Amino acid sequence: MTALLLNIESTVDQRALRWARLAADATAAIVGFAIFFAVDAGWSDVLRLLDLPSFELRLVDLAVAAGFGVLGAVVGTIFKLSMLGTRRLATPFQGQPFLRCTAVGLVLGLVGMALPLTLFLGTESLAQVTGDPAALGVGLILVSAFVKIAATTGALSFGFVGGPIFPLLFIGGSIGSVVHVWIDDIPLALAVTAMIAAVPSAVIPVPLSIATLTVLIAGLPATESSAVFVAAVVALLASRSIEARLPAPGGRGPAAAEQS
Numbered sequence: 001m002t003a004l005l006l007n008i009e010s011t012v013d014q015r016a017l018r019w020a021r022l023a024a025d026a027t028a029a030i031v032g033f034a035i036f037f038a039v040d041a042g043w044s045d046v047l048r049l050l051d052l053p054s055f056e057l058r059l060v061d062l063a064v065a066a067g068f069g070v071l072g073a074v075v076g077t078i079f080k081l082s083m084l085g086t087r088r089l090a091t092p093f094q095g096q097p098f099l100r101c102t103a104v105g106l107v108l109g110l111v112g113m114a115l116p117l118t119l120f121l122g123t124e125s126l127a128q129v130t131g132d133p134a135a136l137g138v139g140l141i142l143v144s145a146f147v148k149i150a151a152t153t154g155a156l157s158f159g160f161v162g163g164p165i166f167p168l169l170f171i172g173g174s175i176g177s178v179v180h181v182w183i184d185d186i187p188l189a190l191a192v193t194a195m196i197a198a199v200p201s202a203v204i205p206v207p208l209s210i211a212t213l214t215v216l217i218a219g220l221p222a223t224e225s226s227a228v229f230v231a232a233v234v235a236l237l238a239s240r241s242i243e244a245r246l247p248a249p250g251g252r253g254p255a256a257a258e259q260s
Helices: 002-014 021-038 058-095 099-115 123-131 138-157 165-182 188-203 207-218 224-245
Strands: none
Touching: 002 165, 021 099, 058 099, 058 123, 058 165, 058 224, 099 138, 123 138, 123 165, 123 188, 123 207, 138 165, 165 188, 188 207, 207 224
8 A cells, every 4th residue: 555655646746647557556566565474574573663652642633743744844854955965075976986885884884883773774773762762862862863864865875775765764753752752741652653754754755655654664543643644744845845945056046955
């Protein structure tokens, strides 16, 4: 279902959606999931990855989720600005792939040694951060989240292959955990899942797909899932509003920030 939503959302602006393509994507998604399910090739480690305490959704929580959407848009904009900055840093090394990849690999290795929470995709670290954020400490979590932004954008800009979705899930969940520690009246599950959905939705314009993925990762019941979708959609709208007010890379008037 998430794969189909992703296809629909990613093609609607280009008007490239075709029933044949949708059918092919549906077949691929079903076959792929069947194989993963049959051999247990790691799917169970992602579905219901988080163990978050349940909460009773109130009307005010939807407003809180919208606020998280705006916060997610701010964090997403920081990610996109970091991408622009690291691409500029990578420009002088375009003709030197060996030096470029070796240098950034060394930096990422040192970062991983200093801050283990930033290692790999971020799924294991996400479970650790959201499990007991107060024990880890707000400072460590925030530093890890923003270093993860720099590390991810640096890796992508310097030529590493991959995408930003799972690192963005970690970044969003980390900041959501910090908000819960600061304002403990906000349920941990609400803060974490809203930010997990909001931050990547601000960077990649597929909020319904990301919200659905968030629900699957967190194992949220239907009664609590609506807040996640609110946060994701608001994050997309708010990020576009912010981008429209940012100066263009050349400094000539407002323009949308470059996407990763």
